[in-house]
Amino acid sequence: MFAVKKVLAIDTTTQACSVALSLGNSVSSRFQLASREHTRLLLPMVNDLLSEAGVKLTELDALAFTRGPGSFTGIRIGFSVIQGLALGGDLPVLPVSSLETLAHTACRQLFIEDSYRLLPMFDARMDEVYWSVFEWNGVELTRLTPDNLSPPETIILPHSRLPLAVIGDGWHYAERIDLYPTIEASALLPDARDVLTIAIPEIENGALMAIDEVKPLYLRDKVSWQKRKRLRENKPISGTGT
Known part of the structure; x- marks a missing residue:
């Protein structure tokens, strides 16, 4: 090591x-x-x-x-x-x-201590977003999807009963995304x-x-x-x- x-x-x-x-x-x-x-x-x-x-x-x-x-x-x-x-x-x-980094930034700055799904997303322009999905257990972050580029309405999250936190400026497409997060932090970088x-x-x-x-x-x-x-x-x- x-x-x-x-x-x-x-x-x-x-x-x-x-x-x-x-x-x-x-x-x-x-x-x-x-x-x-x-x-x-x-x-x-x-x-x-x-x-x-x-x-x-x-x-x-x-x-x-x-x-x-x-x-x-x-x-x-x-x-x-x-x-x-x-x-x-x-x-x-x-x-x-950068998406994994944003997920960690959210856990640290928002003091997320409970288990959550995290959806960091950036506005990619051209009517698309960069996004990925992670799971946070209060201590460690686990990647659930690769980093993606797609129209916002095509985002699909792995099934989970955990609450959802959405982070990043890609959330300004919220009206086109069929998700209902517990935490919204669109201003985080x-x-x-x-x-x-x-x-x-x-x-x-x-x-x-x-x-x-x-x-x-x-x-x-x-x-x-x-x-x-x-x-x-x-x-x-x-x-x-x-």
């Missing part, structure tokens, strides 16, 4: 930008709403945490990050920064799911502190990877993203006619 002491984690998959540093017995972090500001904020946040802790990049044991799904631009920015840090510090990495929660046990069990073995998780293919970009660029400007 790998003894983890120093791990740096980042998340840039939504409109939030966050960084967390674990030194074994303590965790320090930065979290900021940063729509379209990830490029400007991310590296200074990393440098601030390392400087405050008196830790050099090369002294870290590993890097952890959310590889997706989520914002296409945010994923690319986060992955590019992790690539640079991993190569610059000769460090192994561990990618985690994933936090890098919870990337550490997922990553550290996996790193200790030897799940580390080289950066060239890792790819971002977009779920939506490149053709669909290009189609969305063309539609956005061809959209008429209000007041100028068609």
Whole structure:
């Protein structure tokens, strides 16, 4: 088993930008709403945490990050920064799911102590959502489905008698989803502190990877993203006619 002491984690998959540093017995972090500001904020946040802790990049044991799904631009920015840090510090990495991270963020921030089903979901635009289903027993989170991309009305949850918590901005499609959650937390965003929660046990069990073995998780293919970009660029400007 790998003894983890120093791990740096980042998340840039939504409109939030966050960084967390674990030194074994303590965790320090930065979290900021940063729509379209990830490029400007991310590296200074990393440098601030390392400087405050008196830790050099090369002294870290590993890097952890959310590889997706989520914002296409945010994923690319986060992955590019992790690539640079991993190569610059000769460090192994561990990618985690942004939806699983959000589920852990909900359990921590909402103080969920009872058993629940959790449905983290992001608005994926183009009339679709990224979503996954987990079960929380008050201590551990168990994945019940893979990360998915689909129209909101096609979400199908595994059968369970447990109450449901829905987390994330994908819930603004609530009228199209035949679900009745006990907890609704549409404003919650994933936090890098919870990337550490997922990553550290996996790193200790030897799940580390080289950066060239890792790819971002977009779920939506490149053709669909290009189609969305063309539609956005061809959209008429209000007041100028068609």
